[in-house]
């Protein structure tokens with residue numbers, strides 16, 4: 001089969017397709033013929049060597065895909081050849097085939113195209129887990145979402161607005177904020193201009209924010225944490241500003257200084273909380289993940305939510321897809337077709 005093997009860390013141009021042996025199907029695994037792949041910011045960080053959850057080099061890059069079950073391990077029950085599934089994995093999805101533990105292959109949504117399915121799993125689970133499972137969002141909450149036009153961001157805006165919440169969307173450009181408004185955001189603030197964070201404080205006013213989903217870090221995290229109302233919860237699901245070079249102590253110090261953090265004193269003085277989640281560490285616990293997945297899929301079906309597929313590439317154009325995500329130019333999900 002053809003796959004994108006990460007052999008060293010570096011810029012997007014190091015990525016290309018090569019021929020590798022097909023994966024073998026373990027006894028508790030299913031082998032999936034991949035149709036479409038969802039690109040995640042974590043894969044940009046992995047390529048650069050900045051992602052803690054990556055396996056050792058070399059490995060096939062990629063954490064999610066949609067495809068059709070082609071082979072079933074001898075100890076797997078209840079799965080069928082030809083079943084369309086979404087797969088989540090630490091690695092291996094930038095490929096024509098991927099073998100995963102059967103519990104990590106969840107039923108694809110019938111009403112979605114393969115591209116929409118590829119845009120669904122990681123982003124919507126992250127948004128749902130952050131807002132509903134971690135922050136316990138209520139219908140009356142005012143919710144803030146950063147990087148609101150991105151994969152996780154669009155999912156969070158759709159989920160929170162469909163839940164009945166007032167949504168304040170933050171992003172780095174007006175075009176991105178327009179997309180967030182189209183998806184249901186009631187207020188928008190651009191952190192790409194000089195008026196930030198004052199404009200955020202003006203927008204949220206004395207009412208403040210009840211729930212924030214934050215994925216940028218640095219001064220954006222700080223501004224969001226500062227506008228939490230009493231009983232407010234901020235969930236950190238990412239840190240896209242993270243950038244450092246291992247051999248450069250100043251860049252390491254800057255990265256450390258920009259890490260999202262809150263002092264216990266500011267939490268108890270403000271009755272507010274800092275929470276965090278990482279889907280990767282939940283994958284080994286299907287008994288926890290599956291009920292959450294069922295709640296999420298029921299919700300999106302009830303509210304007729306469709307993922308925002310912003311850009312579609314061929315897998316052979318993986319380097320361009322990474323360049324787009326890194327450039328901060330993408331809106332919605334970047335998907336690669338196989």
Ligand SMILES: NC(=O)c1ccc[n+]([C@@H]2O[C@H](COP(=O)([O-])OP(=O)(O)OC[C@H]3O[C@@H](n4cnc5c(N)ncnc54)[C@H](OP(=O)(O)O)[C@@H]3O)[C@@H](O)[C@H]2O)c1
Nearest residue numbers: 040041147150151152171172215237238239240277278279
């Ligand atoms: N915890 C989890 O389980 C989990 C799962 C999936 C994703 N995530 C995190 O959620 C975030 C969004 O992921 P995604 O895959 O949906 O990506 P994405 O939002 O589609 O793209 C990343 C976005 O981050 C923002 N950004 C801020 N600083 C950036 C920088 N220095 N370089 C590039 N982009 C920057 C950009 O939006 P603006 O230009 O509007 O700032 C960009 O569009 C990431 O931080 C990712 O690591 C976490």
